[in-house]
Amino acid sequence: MKILLTGGSGQVGTEIRRRVHRWDGLTVIAPTRAELDLARPGEVAVAVHRYAPDIVINAGAYTAVDKAESEPDLAEAVNARAPGELAKACAARHVPVLHFSTDYVFPGDAEHPYRPEDATAPLGVYGATKLAGERALRAGCPQHLIFRISWVFAGHGANFVRTMLRLGAQRDELRIVADQVGGPTYAGHIADAALHMVDRYRRDGTLAWGTYHYAGAPDVSWYAFAGEIFARAVAAGILVRAPRLVPIATAEYPTPARRPLNSRMDCSATASVLGLPRPDWRVGLDLALAELRAA
Numbered sequence: 001m002k003i004l005l006t007g008g009s010g011q012v013g014t015e016i017r018r019r020v021h022r023w024d025g026l027t028v029i030a031p032t033r034a035e036l037d038l039a040r041p042g043e044v045a046v047a048v049h050r051y052a053p054d055i056v057i058n059a060g061a062y063t064a065v066d067k068a069e070s071e072p073d074l075a076e077a078v079n080a081r082a083p084g085e086l087a088k089a090c091a092a093r094h095v096p097v098l099h100f101s102t103d104y105v106f107p108g109d110a111e112h113p114y115r116p117e118d119a120t121a122p123l124g125v126y127g128a129t130k131l132a133g134e135r136a137l138r139a140g141c142p143q144h145l146i147f148r149i150s151w152v153f154a155g156h157g158a159n160f161v162r163t164m165l166r167l168g169a170q171r172d173e174l175r176i177v178a179d180q181v182g183g184p185t186y187a188g189h190i191a192d193a194a195l196h197m198v199d200r201y202r203r204d205g206t207l208a209w210g211t212y213h214y215a216g217a218p219d220v221s222w223y224a225f226a227g228e229i230f231a232r233a234v235a236a237g238i239l240v241r242a243p244r245l246v247p248i249a250t251a252e253y254p255t256p257a258r259r260p261l262n263s264r265m266d267c268s269a270t271a272s273v274l275g276l277p278r279p280d281w282r283v284g285l286d287l288a289l290a291e292l293r294a295a
């Protein structure tokens with residue numbers, strides 16, 4: 001079964017490329033951005049016809065949350081128009097699409113963890129363009145799985161874990177927002193889940209198509225997550241000592257994009273329908289730190 005993977009150099013895409021050999025009968029083609037630029041109209045449809053995949057994993061996206069506020073057209077092209085074109089090209093060939101979206105489609109003012117069917121209302125350009133991408137995929141290609149994931153990290157790429165380790169080595173004290181709560185998710189766990197679904201499709205010829213939430217457990221604030229990052233990084237010998245962490249409110253950390261306070265997602269249907277329970281981000285954090293120590 002031939003997978004066409006976009007975003008193969010990103011966090012999730014890299015982990016998919018690293019893991020695909022573990023699955024008998026799965027192969028991956030991962031064009032670079034030079035070979036497939038999602039910002040250029042029509043390119044993704046050309047790629048679907050050229051590579052003739054059995055399934056597509058769309059891990060490419062514009063993910064710079066703050067920068068998106070000043071580059072809305074580029075974010076829209078990559079996160080919304082490209083998934084729409086991909087959906088139509090795939091539907092025409094009866095090729096399913098596995099796609100990723102985000103907790104940032106939600107406004108974050110609910111008291112409960114967000115369910116897949118809850119009302120969306122993104123606070124910023126990134127979330128709005130990702131929501132438009134979800135809608136385009138649903139409208140264009142019935143055979144789709146959309147995984148809304150959150151707070152993705154890995155031992156490589158741009159993520160909160162690597163930002164904390166860089167800043168923690170430079171400063172004695174870090175101020176971290178303590179009133180935004182969500183589920184950090186290890187990119188390796190996301191890759192495993194996606195490949196598991198591809199393998200099931202290979203065997204069964206179908207999947208329980210739809211939109212699902214897949215976030216690491218347990219839910220934490222960014223402040224608590226930072227505490228765990230430093231505790232484990234010191235234990236692993238990556239840092240000699242942890243900086244002092246000061247919990248702050250979102251209002252004390254102004255950013256161009258607003259972010260949801262409640263990013264918690266109800267992942268129960270993902271476990272009961274797809275058989276994918278929430279992965280423990282502490283396990284993933286140790287794997288990411290082991291990779292960083294070896295680097």
Ligand SMILES: NC(=O)C1=CN([C@@H]2O[C@H](COP(=O)(O)OP(=O)(O)OC[C@H]3O[C@@H](n4cnc5c(N)ncnc54)[C@H](OP(=O)(O)O)[C@@H]3O)[C@@H](O)[C@H]2O)C=CC1
Pocket residue numbers: 006007008009010011012013032033036037038039040058059060061062063078100101102103130148149150151152153157158
């Ligand atoms: N990071 C996170 O915290 C979260 C991510 N998600 C979603 O998960 C998915 C995977 O994210 P993640 O792996 O973290 O993303 P990364 O930011 O790590 O990687 C993004 C990937 O998209 C590629 N890309 C960006 N623009 C283009 C373009 N114009 N043409 C072709 N390729 C492009 C990048 O290529 P290049 O290397 O050339 O830049 C890179 O391979 C995305 O859909 C994202 O929205 C959801 C929730 C949280």
Ligand SMILES: Cc1cn([C@H]2C[C@H](O)[C@@H](COP(=O)(O)OP(=O)(O)O[C@H]3O[C@@H](C)C(=O)[C@@H](O)[C@H]3O)O2)c(=O)[nH]c1=O
Pocket residue numbers: 063064065101102103104149150151152159160163167174175176177180222253259
């Ligand atoms: C560096 C830093 C950040 N923060 C805050 C800012 C922000 O609220 C939070 C996380 O910052 P980041 O910039 O890493 O997070 P951000 O880029 O908003 O991460 C998001 O990326 C997109 C792609 C998603 O889809 C989301 O699920 C989420 O992972 O930490 C501090 O409080 N202190 C600090 O020193």
Ligand SMILES: [Mg+2]
Pocket residue numbers: 064065
């Ligand atoms: Mg960021």
